[in-house]
Amino acid sequence: MAELYRRFGSGLGTLFLALVATWLAGMVLAPNLMMVDYAFRPNLLPAEIGGPRDVYSLDNILYLANESVHRAIFFKTVWASALVAFLTLVVCYPLAYWLAQRATPNHTAVVLLALTIPFWINEVLRTLAWYILLAFRGPLNAVLLALGIIDQPMRWYGDAGVLAGMVYAYILFMLFPIYNAIESLDRSQIEAARDLGASIWRTHWRVVIPHAKAGIATGCVFTFMLAAGSYVAPALLGAPGSRWFTEIIYNWFFEGGDWNRGAAYALVLLVLCLTVVLVTLRIARVNLTDVAK
């Protein structure tokens, strides 16, 4: 703060601070406070708002607790998001290790570019690409049929489709933190482990993964939050049996016309995500400042 004033003088410094404060207050704080406010009030006709029935209560949250289908979808969303984070980790860790320790600088540049290019396209369009790939008469089924792995086309939409779409969508959020972490590992530590007779597994388990722990935790936290809050992948690649909690929230807002209940559902999701994130970080002994890096 003092640095800001010293560098830009009191006039510009104050202006910058005011802009950031306005942005935080208007774009982050206000909508969240309104969501909390909505969540604890009943859904009333416009005429009744401010009237005797407009009182704070836990009704909207209790509704979720007592509605078994929504509750099941909520918990399914939580563990499925954890599964997405885990699968993304499994996909990204070997790649991140290769990029950070084994690849030549040229290979690293080409692969990172190739991984980044798809992200120049909008998330909806990227998910639509998976929609085409996984279609009943789509390329994936055609290839599997041609290879003789399956003898009739599979229906991929549903849990498998949602998982695939999400793992793909969040690869970079997992890859970069782990890549950064592994890159800072002195290669001679890996060589020393090997020289002392350690297997590849032991080298990773005892040397590389402990070093990359902060990066892995950061990637998992990002991916979990994004997956739990994802809407496009479940909406496009899902099936009625693979509904995501965000879809229920969407329905309350735009189809049920009950913003208050939607806000309550969103609040529960937010609280849960925060809890998972903080617990994960505590387990990995990483603090939020490390994540912000």
Added chain:
Amino acid sequence: MSQSVELHHIGMAFGQTRAVSDVSFTVGGGEFFSILGPSGCGKTTILRMIAGFLEPTEGTILIGGRDMRGLGPDQRLTAMIFQSLALFPLMPVWENIAFGLEARGVAKRTRKAKAEELLKLVALEGLGNRMPGELSGGQRQRVAIARALAVEPQVLLLDEPLSALDLKLRQRMRAELRALQKRTGVTFIYITHDQSEALAMSDRVAVMSAGVLQQVGAPRELYDNPATPFVARFVGETNAIPGKVTAIDDGIATIESAYGPLRGRAGNGLSVSMAAKLYVRPEALEQRPDGDGYLRAAIERIDFEGAFALAHGRLPDGSMLIASIPSTELAGAPSIGAPADFSFRPANAVVLPDG
């Protein structure tokens, strides 16, 4: 528990770049052997080939008489001490030391006992539960040595492990390494660019330059009888005086230099009428105008180094001459700006062909 290491016509090329060409030498079991050379001379490449991190493109490496081709570093009876030491920072010291045993599936209690034993060997008793980051540079050094010795290697490979330490500590660690080598009897192959380190510690030294082996010999031999101009210049300080060989007589060569005829021992491959240089060490120059060849130089400065002082003089044609004067004789040293005469015994100079 020590084995010999033999290199037969080892070559290594990285794409178009040649790192090592046709290097052969044999390190005896239990020997303290150094490979000395400037950075980029291929010495680290040789060490990494012996360790198994690199496969030579030509030649064979035998350890204990066994061909090492196709064996990785985890399958060789060597252990390496890295320049950065490469201690595992997230493991306590004892786990670092016992890591090689852990990889071999040794039970935890045995590992801990062995780590204690090694901590005692390197005089770090009681520090087993510290983290490497809590130790001093010299202590970390000893942990790295203990970790390498834990796997009971036949050959210990050391890649400039002392280069990060300050001078006093480095000198102490030299003595400790030397003593440890004698005590354990393990073959040591030590890489360094510091010639005083190599001369002080080793039984024998190999000098490398630009991927080519220049000379292998005991420290004294390298210093007194350099085989090539590179060795003469790189090992210790020397003065090189160019000239043409006019006579070789009973092992003593005479060259006609810009300062008159000078005599020194004839090196390998020297013959009459060759262009050659006479190499004479600063400490071989004595301040007296007689003898069979003397050099007159105008003294420009005298650098006091402690035990001795180095007098930098300019010869008539403008090249430099460096003479060492023992501190006890500084009273009789020439004054700055004045000319001084230096001569040397032919037995203390060597004449080597140019090239």
